[in-house]
Amino acid sequence: MLHATTTNELDFMFDSVAETMSRREIADLQATRLRVMLQRAYDHVPHYKAAFDRAGVLPSDLKTAADIRHFPFTLKTDLRDNYPFGMFAVPLSDMGRLHASSGTTGKPTVVGYTLDDVHRWSELMARSMAAAGIRPGDVLHNAYGYGLFTGGLGAHYGAEKLGCVVVPVSGGGTERQVTLLKDFGARALCSTPSYALNIAEVAEGMGVDIAKLPVRRGLFGAEPWSNELRRELDRRLGVKSVDIYGLSEVMGPGVACECDVATDGLHGWEDHFLFEVIDPETLEPLPMGETGELVITTLTKEAMPMVRYRTRDITRLTDEPCRCGRTHVRILRVDGRDDDMMIIRGVNVYPSQVEAVLVGLDGLAPHYQIRLFKEGALDAMAVDVEVLPDAPQDAEALTAASRDVRHHIKSIIGVSCQVDVKKPGGIPRSEGKAVRVIDER
Template identity: 70%
Template sequence: MSIATAVEDAKAFMFDPDIETMPRAQLAALQLDRLKKTLAHAYAKVPAFRRKFDAAGVAPDDLRTLQDLARFPFTVKTDLRDNYPFGLFAVPREKVLRLHASSGTTGKPTVVGYTRGDLDTWSELMARSLASAGAEPGDIVHNGYGYGLFTGGLGAHYGAERLGCTVVPVSGGGTERQVTLMQDFAADILCATPSYALNIAEVAAGMGVDIRTLPLRFGVFGAEPWSEEMRRELEARLGIKAVDIYGLSEILGPGVACECHVAQDGLHGWEDHFLFEVVDPETLQPLPMGATGELVITTLTKEALPMIRYRTRDITRLTDEPCVCGRTHTRIMRVTGRTDDMLIIRGVNVYPSQVEAVLIGLPDLAPHYQLVLTRKDALDSITVEVELAADASCDEASRARKAGEVRHHIKSMIGVTCDIVIKSSGEVPRSQGKAIRVKDLRKIAS
C-alpha cells in the first residue's frame, strides 16, 4: 500500500457521512437487525444469559421492535464477577485475542475479552472518536493513558494508529519527561485523564515551560467524571480545546462515544454499534429522551463479550437535537456522576463532580482536592481538602477567610455542610492516572 493510499484510507475515518449522518429510520433498522443477532448469539452461546432470559420469561424471538428490549433483563458488574474469569464469553476462549481486566480492588476483577473482529471494531471507533475530537492523519498523539490491563492506553493507541496518526506511547508517570517529550516531539493531541492533564500543566509550569506555546491543539480526556469548570481550567492552562470521550471496559473501552471539537456539547454515541437507554436508577423504568437517569448500554456488534442492557451506573441524559457538526447520532450529555459514587451526607445527595464545579469556580484555589469522609456518633461528615493557588496569600487569616468562603458556596450550591481544610500548594496527592477524589475513613473508624 502506498503512503498516499494509506492517508486516503485514514481520512475515511474522519467523517463517514454514510454512518455518522444516517437518517434515524435507517439507523433504527440497522440497530434492530444487529440487536436481534446479538440477543440470539448471547442466548445460544452464554449459559448465564440464557438463564437470565429464561427467568425473565423472554427469548430472542420476542424482540420485534427496539422498544421490546425493555422486557429483557439487565446485566450488572456482579454478573462479570460471578462468572469470573471467562463465563460470559460467547466464543471459545481460543478465539479471544486479548484480555483486559479491572483492578479488582473491591472483589474479583472484571475480565473482558476481544476477538480479532472486536479489536478491529474498537480501533475503528476510537479512530472515529479521535477524528471527532479534532485529530487528523499525521498528527502526533501524546498518549498519557495507562497501558496494560486498563483499556485506556491501548484503546487510544490503536485508534490513533488506525486514523493515521503518530503515537507516543508514554503512558502515565514520569511527568517531567512527558513535558520534555511534548516539547521535543511537538505533540498535536494529548490523551489523558483530565486530572493527570492538570498535573502535566502544573509540572510544566514548574519547569518553566509554557505549555500553551506548544503545537498542542486538542486534549481528549476521559476515564473519570469532570465538569465544565474543569474544561475551562484545562483549556486555559494547556491552550487547547478540551474534548470529552466516553467508554467503559465492559462495553468496549474508550470510544463508545466522543464529543466533537466543533460544538463540545454532548458525546456522539456510535449507535451503529451500541444501543443507549436511560432508566430511573430506583425503579429501573425507561425514561424519555432528555430525562436524567442511569445510562444503560447494549452492544450490537461485540463477538467475545456481548452486553445486554448493561447498567453503567453513570448519571446522564440523552439528546437527539441536531448538532452543528452535522452528525445525527444521539448524544450522551456530560456524565455528572455515578450512582455508586453518590455520597449521602446527613440526608443530602452529593456527587464529587458537584464539589469540583464549585471549587474550580472560586478564585485563589488550585484545581486539586479530595473529599474525606468520616463518621462520628452514627453521623457521616465530609471534609473538603483543597489547595491554595501557588500565588495566593497563605497566612492563617487568609486561609480562614477562604475556608469560610468555600464552606458558604458549597452549602448554598449543593446544600451540604462541610468542614474545609485549605492546604498549601502541592499538599493534595497528584494523579498519575485516575484521580482518587474520595478518601473514605468511615469503615476504618468503625
Template identity: 70%
Template structure:
C-alpha cells in the first residue's frame, strides 16, 4: 500500500468502536507505520520540513522506531506565520476543500487547510469524541461554539451529524435565545466553552428556567483551560455531566482528545491519528511518562497540513493506566494552563486556572472573574476583579471584608500577593465564546 493510500484508508479505523480498544502493541505498530508515511509526505512536499530536517541531520528513513521521533525538529506556531498563508501545506491550495485561520490579533494569522479526506476524518474523530462524552445517535446537540474561521463550531457540527444527532447550530451570543431553545428543543448535549456555558447557566437562572429539569444530560466543553471547581459548578447548575474536550486548529481542531463520561478523569488522546509526547518547556528534553510538561503532538493521518512535533505550549501529563470505560488510548490529564499564559508576579508563577480554582465556589462570590495586570515601577502587579453572588451584601464595608478574605485565600493557596476589586453583580464581563481572563494593561501604562 503506498503512502497516499495509507493516509486515505485511515478512516477505516475512525468510527469503529474496536479502534478505541486496540491492544497497545497493535496501536504502537499502527502509529509507527503512519508516522513513517507522514514524515515521507511532509519531507517530500513541504520546503520548511526539508530545511528543518536537514538542519537536524535527519531524513524520514532516520526513523527506525517510535522513540526516534525525538531526533526530529519541533514545529512552532511561528513557523506557520513565517510561511503565511500556504507555505506549510503539503498539497497545492487547489486541492484543499476548506481553510480556517486564527484571529491574527498579535500579528499574522495562522492558516490551516483540509482536504475532503481530512474533513471526513475530522468528522469521524469528532463523532468518536462526542460518543466518548456520552452523546448517542438521535440526541439533540445544541452547538454554542463559534462558527466561522474558528474551528470549534464547524468541528462539533459535522461530528454531531456524523454520529447521527440532530444539531442546533446556535454559535455564540444571543444568550437569552440560547436558553429558550435549549429548553424548547429539549437539547440533550450542550457544546460550548466552559465560560460561555457558565453565562448560559446564569441567564437561565435569571429567567427562571431550570435547565436541571430539562433533558440536558451532558456538556462537552473545551477551547480554554478550566478548573475542576468550575466543572462541579456547571454540573450543579445545569444538572449534567461536564466533559472536557481538547483540540487545536494546527493539529485538526476539536476532537484530538476527549474525556469519557464514565470516568471523567483525563482525555483519551486518539493515538491512531496522533502521536503524543511531553517535554520540558525550558530544556526541550523528553519527560518521563507521568511527569508534567509541555504537550507535543505529531499528526499521523493529515494530508493537507501534516504537523511534525508541534509544540502546543499546553502544560499537562500523560497517563496510560487502564480506564474504567475500557478504552486503551492514553489519557491527557486536564490541561492546567499554557506555558505562554503563565504569569510571573513578583517572582511567583501563576496560571489563571489556579485563580479560577480558588474563586469558583468561594462563599458570597459568583464564578466570574478577570485578572488585570499593571506595572508598579519595575514590578508587575496583579488585580483580580471578582463579583458578588446574587443576594450577597454589597455595601462598601461588606465588599471590603470580602476582598480581604479573597486576598488572604489566594495568598495562602497560590502564594501570590494581589489586589482584589470586588464588583457588584453583572459588572465583570461575560463570555460570548472564549473568555478573556487576563487583561494586560502593562504596556498601556508604561
C-alpha cells in the first residue's frame, strides 16, 4: 500500500515499511527472497540448471545476499538463444502478459509476466511515480509507445494504480500531443527525454508556451540523458524532470526512479531487485561507489527470473542517506552502456558526453547525431548538430559555429572530430527512443 506522509514539509508519498528499511533489514529480506528465486530458477528453467551445474553452485549455497557473486551471469544472448519461451519458469498457459524487443538486430528478446508479476510491476511503477512527485488525481499524459515495448503499458498500469487520470496518447502525432496537453491540463508528462524535447519544439512552433500549462512533472526514461538536457527540459517545459530506469529483461520501467526531493540518483527498489556493480573486464564485484557495469537480479518475478543480468549500463551505486528518507541504494545516473562506448583514436567516448558538451552552447539547438566512419584504418567520428531558429544561418556563420563546437569537443572530451552545424530541422526528430549514433563503418 502507498501511504501519504509529510516530512520537514516536503510532501511525498512512499511505502513507509518497504522504502525505509534499515540496511540490515534489506539484506536479510534479499537473502530470503534470493534463496526462493534461485531454487525456482534451478527447478523450472533448464538454462539456469545447466548454468548453475557448470559453475558448480546450488541455490542452497547462498547464505547471504553477497553470495550471489558465485552464481553465473545472464546475458541478452541467453534470452535470444532460448527464444521464444525457454527462459520461462511457468507454463505459457499460466502467463498473463508477453512483451518483446523490436528484434531489429536479430531475434527479439521475449519477456513474460504472470498476473502477479503484472500486479507487482504496477505497484513499483506507482511507487516510482509517487517518488517523482506525481499524485493521485493528477492527469498524466503518457507519450511512451504502447505495444510490445514495455514503456507505455508499464507507465499506464502504474499511473492507474496510483490513482491518476491517464491519457494513453502513446508516441507520434506531436501537434496533437501539444493540443491534448493544453486542453486536458495534464500535470505529468511521461516520455523519452528526446521526445519531450520534440514536444517542446513543436509547441513553440504552434505558439503554445508549455511552461505556462499545468504540467509540472516530467518522468523521462528509456534512454541515457545528461544533466544538461535535464536543465533544458526543465526550462522549456516548465517541469521538474525526473529520471526513471528499467529494462524489459528485468521488468520494464520502474526498476529504479529518482525522487523529486533530491533528484540525485535513482532509488533502486531493493525489496524486488538486487543491484551489483562489476568490473566489465574482470567481472569481479566492485565496492560501493566505484564505477562499473550494473548487474541486476530479480527477487520476486515469477514468470521469468533473472539471475545476475548484465545490463551493460555504466554507473555506480551509493547507500548514503537521501534527503527524502528512502534507504534503498541509489543508481547515480546511467551515463551510457559499455557496448555504446566509442573508441576514437584511442579515446573512450560515450554519446552522453557529446550531449553534455552540445546542450546549452550558445546558438545551438539540443538536437544532434553522431556518425561513425573509417578514416584509413582508424575509426573516426562526426557530429551533426543544428542552430536555433534565431541564430545566424549564412554559410560563414555555420562554418564558424562548426569550428567552435569542434573546439569544445576537443577541449572537454579530448577527441578530434568532424562537426557539421546544420540549419533548423536538419536533425531527424524522435517519436520514441532517439537514434543518437549512426554507424557508417
